[in-house]
Structure formats: structure tokens, C-alpha cells
Amino acid sequence: MFDIQEIRSQFSILDRDVNGKPLVYLDNAATSQKPNSVLDVCHAYYTELNANVHRGIHTLSQLATEEMELSRRKIQKFINAEHDFEVIFTKGTTEGLNLIAYILTQKLQKDDEIIISYLEHHSNIVPWQMLCERTGAKLRVIPIDENGILQMDHFDRFLSEKTKVVSVNQVSNALGIVNPIEEIIAKTRKNTDAYIVIDGAQSAPHFNIDVQKMNCDFFVFSGHKMYAPMGTGILYGKREILEALPPFHGGGEMIATCSFEGTTYAGLPFKYEAGTPNVGGNIALGAAVDFMNRVGHAHIQNHENALLEYAQRQLLELEGIKIYGEKAKRTGVVSFNLEGVGIASDVGMILDKMGIAVRTGHHCTQPIMNFFNIAGTVRASFAVYNTFEEIDILVEGVKKAQRMLS
Numbered sequence: 136m137f138d139i140q141e142i143r144s145q146f147s148i149l150d151r152d153v154n155g156k157p158l159v160y161l162d163n164a165a166t167s168q169k170p171n172s173v174l175d176v177c178h179a180y181y182t183e184l185n186a187n188v189h190r191g192i193h194t195l196s197q198l199a200t201e202e203m204e205l206s207r208r209k210i211q212k213f214i215n216a217e218h219d220f221e222v223i224f225t226k227g228t229t230e231g232l233n234l235i236a237y238i239l240t241q242k243l244q245k246d247d248e249i250i251i252s253y254l255e256h257h258s259n260i261v262p263w264q265m266l267c268e269r270t271g272a273k274l275r276v277i278p279i280d281e282n283g284i285l286q287m288d289h290f291d292r293f294l295s296e297k298t299k300v301v302s303v304n305q306v307s308n309a310l311g312i313v314n315p316i317e318e319i320i321a322k323t324r325k326n327t328d329a330y331i332v333i334d335g336a337q338s339a340p341h342f343n344i345d346v347q348k349m350n351c352d353f354f355v356f357s358g359h360k361m362y363a364p365m366g367t368g369i370l371y372g373k374r375e376i377l378e379a380l381p382p383f384h385g386g387g388e389m390i391a392t393c394s395f396e397g398t399t400y401a402g403l404p405f406k407y408e409a410g411t412p413n414v415g416g417n418i419a420l421g422a423a424v425d426f427m428n429r430v431g432h433a434h435i436q437n438h439e440n441a442l443l444e445y446a447q448r449q450l451l452e453l454e455g456i457k458i459y460g461e462k463a464k465r466t467g468v469v470s471f472n473l474e475g476v477g478i479a480s481d482v483g484m485i486l487d488k489m490g491i492a493v494r495t496g497h498h499c500t501q502p503i504m505n506f507f508n509i510a511g512t513v514r515a516s517f518a519v520y521n522t523f524e525e526i527d528i529l530v531e532g533v534k535k536a537q538r539m540l541s
């Protein structure tokens with residue numbers, strides 16, 4: 136049974152007012168709200184368990200370690216990784232992508248190629264540009280058509296023995312477009328021995344993830360976009376690949392032995408977890424996974440798809456609205472502009488006065504905005520706790536903005 140009111144009752148923040156109106160929170164692609172079960176785990180960690188992990192002989196340290204490692208196993212199950220040590224705690228997708236781009240430095244040389252797409256977040260562009268600067272490799276970018284859909288014939292032509300990395304998102308944060316990663320992965324495997332990196336920042340909150348079935352080499356996502364605290368995230372990497380590649384940060388936790396003559400590195404996952412981790416946050420990420428499992432993936436997906444379909448239908452009934460990626464397969468996001476209203480932030484400010492939280496601007500995807508020749512969009516993005524009534528309020532807000540700004 137999917138009971139939306141019962142789900143909403145688990146998110147205290149949804150009861151608050153903003154600017155004298157009940158909060159309508161539609162900025163979930165930026166970060167989701169956190170259920171009370173996750174907040175309780177954070178509170179309990181600091182009131183009952185706080186200690187540094189892995190190095191302690193004392194009881195609290197051992198309990199904290201056990202809880203964090205239990206959380207790692209929950210996440211292993213959540214993404215169906217073969218081993219728990221393939222699950223590396225990070226502070227988010229950005230850190231995960233930078234880590235991968237850094238540790239691949241020795242594997243690339245001049246004129247090798249890295250394929251990304253036009254739909255990438257800046258954090259899946261800039262680390263690769265930096266890798267190109269370090270190595271002399273070149274970026275190739277899969278273009279999009281006017282619907283925002285990847286032009287796969289270009290991808291086919293890009294693939295060659297020069298391709299060393301293919302890194303794409305499963306779902307675009309700016310437009311919500313679901314990319315054909317099964318096809319991308321299958322073709323990459325067939326034609327190259329490139330590393331395959333999937334940015335799952337916008338898919339992990341919505342989809343059932345199975346990294347073994349997906350057959351990617353790396354999969355990264357952010358906890359804070361899927362009901363967990365800020366500063367949490369996961370890098371999944373295949374065992375043999377992580378074992379063969381060098382570490383990223385050096386420091387405590389990641390060594391086996393350290394002397395001035397030389398250092399040897401710890402095994403997985405600690406080799407990639409230098410320094411004190413975000414123990415409370417990492418444990419709470421496990422609680423966020425528990426929350427999603429309790430609601431059920433099918434319910435999450437069905438409800439969010441229904442919200443998207445409803446929002447798109449209602450918005451398209453208005454005149455003078457342009458939805459980007461309207462005809463593409465999408466999830467969780469509707470990104471739009473009002474004709475004759477050049478500045479998305481004006482719309483966002485009017486909506487904010489009505490208690491409606493949306494994001495406006497380039498969404499860290501300036502190439503997409505350049506492609507459509509716009510400065511930004513208004514983006515409403517959904518989570519499992521959003522309602523059809525909230526979409527009605529959004530549509531009323533957009534009508535009001537149209538009246539005020541035209």
C-alpha cells in the first residue's frame with residue numbers, strides 16, 4: 136500500500152510554512168528532504184555512539200565501526216555490488232568523479248579519448264578536462280538533438296581504440312532525460328576496453344540500481360539527493376579495477392604500513408578512504424536506504440512518474456510555455472521557461488513568495504543552456520513525498536508569474 140500522507144508524516148520539514156504559505160518543496164534534484172528516521176539516526180549517533188572508527192579498541196569505537204560497516208553492506212545490497220569493499224564512502228558525486236579522473240591519470244596518454252555527453256553536470260565535465268590537461272588526452276562530446284536526446288550515431292562514430300574512458304549520467308539533472316546507458320555500455324564493451332563511469336546522482340534516488348547487471352566499472356551518487364544527510368556519497372568500483380589503480384588521497388586509514396622509506400597501502404575499501412570519514416552521515420545513509428526499501432522501489436518510481444506526467448500535462452495546457460526535453464524519456468524533472476519572460480529567476484522569485492521551492496538558472500549544466508541559447512530554466516523536481524495537489528499549486532503559481540511578468 137502506498138500511502139502518501141503516511142510518507143509525508145515522516146518528513147517534519149514538510150509541515151513548515153514559507154513566506155506565510157505551506158511549503159511546496161520541488162527542488163529535489165538539488166537535494167531531497169530527510170525523513171525523521173534518518174534524522175533520528177544522526178541524533179542517536181552523536182548522543183550515543185560518537186567515536187572515531189576502525190582504529191579504536193574501546194567499545195564506542197567498535198560500535199561506531201560496526202554501524203558504519205553495516206551501512207556499507209546495506210548500500211552494497213542497494214546497488215547489488217558483488218562485494219562490500221567495492222563500496223567507497225565519499226562526500227558526494229563530485230568527489231567520486233574527481234577521484235576516478237585522478238586515479239586514471241597513469242592510464243591515459245596524449246591523443247587518447249574520453250567520451251562524455253552534452254547532458255553532463257559540470258562535475259562530469261571539469262574533472263575530465265583536468266585529466267586531459269594532465270595527459271594530453273582529448274574530450275569527445277556526444278551531441279544532443281532539439282529534444283535533448285543523445286545523438287547515438289555520433290557516439291558510434293566516436294568509439295575507437297583511442298577511447299579510454301566513457302563517462303555519462305544515467306539521468307540528466309537539468310532536463311530529467313533518461314539516457315540509454317545500457318546501449319552505451321554494451322557498445323563500449325564490444326568495441327573498446329575503455330573504463331565505463333556512470334554518474335548516478337539523479338538515478339539512484341529514483342531507480343532500482345544493479346551495478347552488476349549494468350556492467351559499468353564505476354557508479355557514483357550522492358546521499359543527500361536520496362534522503363540522506365549532506366556530505367555523503369558513494370563510489371562503486373569493480374574490485375579488480377580498484378585493486379589495480381593507485382590511491383587518491385594519502386593519509387590515515389589508507390595505509391598498511393608507513394615509514395620514511397616508503398608506504399604500503401591498505402586493501403579495499405580503506406585504500407580510497409583516507410582520513411576520518413563522515414561516520415554519522417555514512418550510518419545515516421544506510422538509514423536512508425532502509426527508508427527507500429520500506430517505501431519500495433516500484434512505489435517510488437510509479438508515483439514519481441505519475442507526478443511528472445501530471446505536471447507536464449498541466450503545464451502544457453498553459454500558453455507560451457516551453458518544456459525542454461518534452462518528447463524525451465524523462466524522470467523526476469520538468470524544466471521550462473515562459474515565452475516572453477527572459478529570466479527564469481523572476482519566475483522562481485514569484486513562486487518562492489507562494490511557498491514553492493524550485494530551482495532556476497543553469498543547474499551546473501551551462502553547455503545545455505548554450506545549446507538551447509538560454510541563460511537558464513525553471514526546474515521543478517520531484518521526490519516520493521510530493522503530491523498532485525502540490526503540482527496544482529505550482530501550475531497556479533506559474534499562471535500568476537505569467538500574468539505578473541507579461
Ligand SMILES: Cc1ncc(COP(=O)(O)O)c(C=O)c1O
Nearest residue numbers: 227228229256258304308336357
Ligand atoms: C547529474 C549530477 N551529477 C553530479 C552532481 C554533483 O553532485 P554533488 O553536488 O552532490 O557532488 C549532481 C548534482 O546536482 C548531478 O545532478
